[in-house]
Amino acid sequence: MTIVSRGFSGRRSVGDAKLPPGQHLTTDFPVLSAGPTPHIPLDQWEFVISDGTKPLKRFDWNTFRALPSETIKVDLHCVTRWSKLGTSWEGVSLDVLLADVRSELTYAMFDSYGGYSTNVPLKDVLNHQAWIAFKYGGSGLAPEHGGPARLLVPHLYLWKSAKWVRGVRLMSHDNPGFWEGLGYHIYGDPWREQRYSDD
Ligand SMILES: Nc1nc2c(c(=O)[nH]1)N[C@H]1C(S)=C(S)[C@@H](COP(=O)(O)O)O[C@H]1N2
Ligand SMILES: [Mo]
DSSP, X not given: OOOOOTTOOSOOOGGGGGSXXXXXXXXXXXXXXXXXXXXXXXXXXXXXXXXXXXXXXXXXXXXXXXXXXXXXXXXXXXXXXXXXXXXXEEEEEHHHHTTTOOOOOOEEEEEETXXXXXXXXXXXXXXXXXXXXXXXXTEEOOGGGTTTOXXXXXXXXXXXXXXXXEEEEEESSOOOOTTGGGTBOSSOOGGXXXXXXXX
16 A cells, blocks of 8 residues: 655655755855945944834943843745754844833834845744844854844844844834845745745
């Protein structure tokens, strides 16, 4: 007797389970930036949470670094089809940053030094799904990878992980950021292969 289970065809290796559709593994760490790398002195760095009109919370580098941080090991999936598994980071979770922010707003736009932006539903950055990361592989985050600090939201395509992040604006409705306005998917789930706006 032959048992054929639908949807399970061909051979699969153990590693495939961690690789979203259409992705391949890389061991190096490519740099993808839409513009030049901004250099932000730590004494000028700040991270501002706002409701779009007024700041709700403001951190300078020292107050940010005094917050409890976590080390995390996550897989990265870039829409250009490379994935990198088991990367280690240190960062402050958005749960900590947003802890005493009271707002009815349910969407978020992350803004970067240099002008980049990317949108994420607020619920996707809560419950230990997103961090403002300041270390990679145990060392300070290199400028080309987003140092001093970048957003890390590993369950979405890596374009959502804004490098050189400077703040988050809370919004009542979803709005496209930089790549989302240029035809990339508004949400960007790699497991559902949401690469472009009509995927
Ligand atoms: N500020 C900013 N953040 C950014 C980008 C960018 O161009 N500017 N590129 C995004 C894209 S498309 C990817 S794939 C990742 C790449 O991160 P890496 O250069 O550390 O690999 O950063 C994302 N964050
Ligand atoms: Mo990307």
